[in-house]
Amino acid sequence: MASQSLDITRRSATTTQPPNIRGDVPQVAKLIDISKCIGCKACQAACMEWNDYRDKVGTCNGTYNNPPDLDADQWTVMRFTEYEPEAGKLEWLIRKDGCMHCADPGCLKACPAPGAIVQYGNGIVDFHEEHCIGCGYCITGCPFNIPRLSKKDGKAYKCTLCSDRVAVGLEPACIKACPTGALVFGTKDDMTHHAEGRITDLKSRGYAQAALYDPPGVGGTHVMYVLPHGDKPEIYEGLPKDPHISAWVSVWKGVTKPILGLGLGVIALGGFIHYVTKGPNEADDEDAKEDEHEGR
Amino acid sequence: MKAADRISRYSAQERANHWVVALLFVLAGASGLALFHPAFFFLSNFFGGGTWDRILHPFLGVLMFLSFLGLMVRFWSHNHYTPADREWLRRFRDVLNNREEGLDTGKYNAGQKTLFWVMVTTTILLLISGIIIWQPWFAPYFPIGLLRVAVVVHSLSAWVLIAGIFVHVYAAIWVKGTVRAMTRGDVSRAWAKKHHPAWYREISK
Numbered sequence: 001m002a003s004q005s006l007d008i009t010r011r012s013a014t015t016t017q018p019p020n021i022r023g024d025v026p027q028v029a030k031l032i033d034i035s036k037c038i039g040c041k042a043c044q045a046a047c048m049e050w051n052d053y054r055d056k057v058g059t060c061n062g063t064y065n066n067p068p069d070l071d072a073d074q075w076t077v078m079r080f081t082e083y084e085p086e087a088g089k090l091e092w093l094i095r096k097d098g099c100m101h102c103a104d105p106g107c108l109k110a111c112p113a114p115g116a117i118v119q120y121g122n123g124i125v126d127f128h129e130e131h132c133i134g135c136g137y138c139i140t141g142c143p144f145n146i147p148r149l150s151k152k153d154g155k156a157y158k159c160t161l162c163s164d165r166v167a168v169g170l171e172p173a174c175i176k177a178c179p180t181g182a183l184v185f186g187t188k189d190d191m192t193h194h195a196e197g198r199i200t201d202l203k204s205r206g207y208a209q210a211a212l213y214d215p216p217g218v219g220g221t222h223v224m225y226v227l228p229h230g231d232k233p234e235i236y237e238g239l240p241k242d243p244h245i246s247a248w249v250s251v252w253k254g255v256t257k258p259i260l261g262l263g264l265g266v267i268a269l270g271g272f273i274h275y276v277t278k279g280p281n282e283a284d285d286e287d288a289k290e291d292e293h294e295g296r
Numbered sequence: 297m298k299a300a301d302r303i304s305r306y307s308a309q310e311r312a313n314h315w316v317v318a319l320l321f322v323l324a325g326a327s328g329l330a331l332f333h334p335a336f337f338f339l340s341n342f343f344g345g346g347t348w349d350r351i352l353h354p355f356l357g358v359l360m361f362l363s364f365l366g367l368m369v370r371f372w373s374h375n376h377y378t379p380a381d382r383e384w385l386r387r388f389r390d391v392l393n394n395r396e397e398g399l400d401t402g403k404y405n406a407g408q409k410t411l412f413w414v415m416v417t418t419t420i421l422l423l424i425s426g427i428i429i430w431q432p433w434f435a436p437y438f439p440i441g442l443l444r445v446a447v448v449v450h451s452l453s454a455w456v457l458i459a460g461i462f463v464h465v466y467a468a469i470w471v472k473g474t475v476r477a478m479t480r481g482d483v484s485r486a487w488a489k490k491h492h493p494a495w496y497r498e499i500s501k
């Protein structure tokens with residue numbers, strides 16, 4: 001759910017400039033330090049509480065993933081992986097999954113409903129459910145498999161990065177709840193700087209490949225991870241190594257459509273020009289007269 | 297011209313079927329275009345807004361497909377290519393310049409036959425791809441990668457179909473005496489002799 005704003009960088013299915021008089025607004029980011037996460041799910045509970053949704057009670061699927069997946073009523077989930085970097089050594093990887101708030105959001109690009117998805121000046125990508133028509137195109141656009149259509153109202157939902165809290169100077173609910181400091185929030189520059197310190201520390205403690213996950217394929221993200229195994233993002237429950245908007249989506253939503261739209265205009269105009277230059281094809285005078293008579 | 301002089305071309309059932317398809321095509325096409333590009337989103341207003349547009353479009357599409365099945369069955373056998381069609385295609389420029397003398401065209405010319413097969417192909421592609429991307433009934437059962445391909449197939453085949461129908465409509469306006477074939481069911485002898493001589497010979501036997 002989105003709040004009204006004067007700082008809108010992009011608006012779905014809109015070909016003119018959305019409100020943006022202030023121009024440069026500081027970019028925000030959430031940093032998720034996987035090395036500090038203990039999997040307590042306080043962030044999950046805080047998200048439910050602040051955003052006031054309750055997923056149905058599900059069943060245990062044999063892992064700690066509970067609920068097992070994102071849903072219209074579950075905007076963040078902790079994904080647990082048992083990982084053996086070498087035989088006999090076990091690492092328990094825990095990744096908080098949810099919207100990455102891409103700088104180049106595939107969901108927004110795919111959306112056909114004007115204003116159903118906006119990107120604020122601060123970088124947050126937000127769904128305006130009252131403009132959502134329920135087509136599910138955002139699901140095809142997202143490289144991270146995040147948006148979910150609700151079975152209750154047919155609208156798409158996902159993490160808002162607590163745009164309503166951030167708009168009034170508060171940090172997102174999950175950040176406030178995290179007991180270990182695995183979640184931090186601030187400007188993107190500050191978060192990138194903070195991550196550098198964490199990565200230096202991890203490297204000094206044997207994680208030579210520790211790295212920041214801020215994938216350039218989607219223009220960078222406003223939710224970033226510190227990954228102890230930065231060279232293998234896939235091991236964190238399939239975090240994509242090089243996410244980008246699918247080529248199919250780019251073809252579908254790129255220059256193709258304006259060209260095709262124009263093509264229909266050209267064909268219609270072509271018919272008209274043909275008629276006035278070559279004239280109608282008449283079988284005989286009788287026919288022509290008759291057609292005139294019939295008003296065709 | 298007296299009615300007796302006219303040749304029957306389409307039965308009442310064929311005409312009714314055609315106009316049902318045409319109406320559903322306009323409705324399915326307009327509600328689909330609304331989702332195709334923001335420039336066409338205003339069309340959703342004719343269907344009760346974006347959400348209604350999204351809900352109604354697939355049903356209109358399926359109805360169009362089912363009614364088009366009727367036309368497909370009725371006209372299928374008349375649309376196989378013949379050697380005369382090759383000649384027609386070679387002299388396409390002449391045709392465009394209203395010089396079709398010497399062409400021995402049957403019930404349909406090569407252009408009409410090509411459009412027929414374009415319609416058959418695109419409506420089938422629209423049906424398959426449309427079902428795959430149909431929320432919330434079917435889309436959740438398909439992988440996201442397939443949805444991405446299907447939506448491109450759907451919008452491209454819709455475009456080809458719409459462009460084809462533009463040509464189809466224009467041809468009917470351009471060749472005088474044609475519209476009546478589909479509104480009243482008959483054509484003049486002169487029309488048949490000039491545009492479809494082989495068909496004319498066949499039916500006057």
Ligand code: HEM
Pocket residue numbers: 112134135321324325327328329331332333349350351353354355356357358360361419422423424425426427429430431447450451454455457458
């Ligand atoms: C044959 C059965 C058809 C089915 C099941 C179907 C289904 C769909 C569905 C599910 C969508 C996605 C948006 C939505 O949720 O409504 C869609 C989009 C669309 N449909 Fe269809 N449709 C059919 C036929 C047609 C026909 C006959 C046309 C045009 C003549 C058409 C043109 C379009 C267009 C232009 C779009 C937008 C595609 C885009 O966003 O790029 N469809 N259709």
Ligand code: SF4
Pocket residue numbers: 098099100101102105106107108125141142143144145146147158
């Ligand atoms: S992660 Fe998916 S839903 Fe979130 S901004 Fe990127 S494309 Fe949109």
